[in-house]
Amino acid sequence: MKSLFIKTEEQRKWLEKLASLKEEFKNNAQQIDEQSVFPHEHIQKLREIGYTKITLPKELGGEGFSVYDAILIQETLASYDGSTALSIGWTVLTVGELFENKYWEPVKLENFAKAVEKGAIINRAVSEAATGSPIRGGRPGTTAKRNGDKWVITGRKSYTTGLPELDYFLTSAWIEEEEKIGFFLIHKDTPGITIEETWDVIAMRGTGSHDFVLSEVQLEESDLVEVPNYTTGFKLNGWLLVIPATYLGIAQAARDYAIQFANTHSPNSIQGTIASLPNVQALLGEIELELAKARFALYGAAQSYVDLKNREQNGRTLTVAEGEVIVNAVNVAKHTVTNAAITVVDKAMRVVGAKSLQRTNPLQRYYRDVRAGLHNPPMDDLTIKKLAELVLKQND
Template structure:
């Protein structure tokens, strides 16, 4: 990873003090399909939830480049833990950068983060719509009655469900013919977590269904109104997602490298790391890992600079595409080095293999990224021709 300042380095050092516990609890959560709640409590104790909250609101004010270094580090300990809490960093970063909320709403939520250790996620997925980035209309509905919003529906993929203090939930508002996002405290009547998360990957994220049965919130709980799919919104904070898969790839690389340095079957005079075909695979891993890291951090850095922001915005999806697909190939190469042992249920490569594939199903999807790149290229060609 790339470290830019002492404050960033200090956070990474704090994360490393939690490494052993997060690794152990992550492995247990994967085996039992449970939730490593203690890991999130430890992260809250070091202020992980306020890293991307601007300093003027009481947070640490870290930017996108620094955020992805934290996520890469944490994911190298446990991918599910990093992916789950990463939504807090990304959602908070986006909210306070774009400032779609009123200043009063922003100030109030900042106090929740700094004083009450608030954790939030944007709850938008539904079985009836598929990915919210594709523009499906929510089946969840919000109706304004006697000064309050009444919200009912079912949400899927409510990542971090057991630890969230607020659900930033999408719902269709008929009278506005638009999608609203409501900030809903997790303690309200009518909210239920239904344990539906039964996946082979990212099992420790507790991405269960959220059931809303006539949940009543005040008028100011409506914090955003969108008239189109979220895929239309340029959001650099979403780079917290590929950072997780980069961290998993790093962990797989480290495991395979240690194995190559130390494993010597009695049929060989030396460790397997001296074999040309093993070195070839290790070399391929290094190429893919360095390529993924450079494109992720480069896009993040350029996105944060005013002079290169617009050009970098076109590469956000590309960065996610390259990182995730390279990470999948890195884990595969690591397993080829380790051999059949990598398939053992207790071997961490087994979990890395399953977890890293989840990146294919996090937004933006590969087909959308590739289509967008093609459309941009075609448009560029037309502009050159006309000029």
């Protein structure tokens, strides 16, 4: 089914390039999960093959991948190791978002592109214990104050995925004197920043999503790179589709395991393998159906977003209504994919039976990992709320 969504030779080349890492990443995945260790070696391998710059524009040394291209490659990577894929996925989407929308001044983008071209990775540091998900509109507790010609940043960020390997932190802070949120670009070697290893969860255990602590961090005026003009987390950002693509890849891995098991498991109570049993075939058929629905939602939303951006580049102004429709399409894709991934893994475990609960069996890891998708933005309740609001407005 996935082959239906491969469109270009460049995509095929990148899938082949990733395939060279498949066995190593899959073999390491259990140890990464068991020991809750960050996959430093995996990230380094991805740097070496240029994965960190796939969404950097070609004219700046990258691959120039669109959202559609990126989710296709990201899904495949996640089928090898979910923690690795989620960790690097935030760089893929952040770089894509920054350069497509040109949020920063041109000179700042060009300078940052040089670092990305050399393999630098980045993530937004936005979540805080007191505010919850930033998409709900909470004001950051992290503060930015002027001290002469410097900024002084103090605060704590949680769930900073990929923290042990991040080179840059795009950190949100409340600028008190101006009463607005700003994003500051902070390099990992800046004095005053520390990592507190707080990540102790049962899902995505290798993502190193620890707390990022800032203690009177002094920055230059120019390090304030972005001041959003929106007041809530709802904005048009198709690049967020990189994250549900990660959970779809994990679901694909569960599906592949279930099929391999069905085709080879042969208890002495039947002739042949369990693949011939009606109940097993029903489960496998239901898995295929869930994956098909998820892919059409994900890749359909991605293509709609790409088409819209192409029309914008050709001089067509995006209407408010069009923006709302695409925002909802992205949100619906995330909702559909993450919930489908949970269903797929559950059905795969039913095919395999009690063996799926063995710690050495990857299905129990997939089962835990896909549930993390429910807690990546936007959450399901917000997606449903936005759909209701739009349909009611359209029928005024």
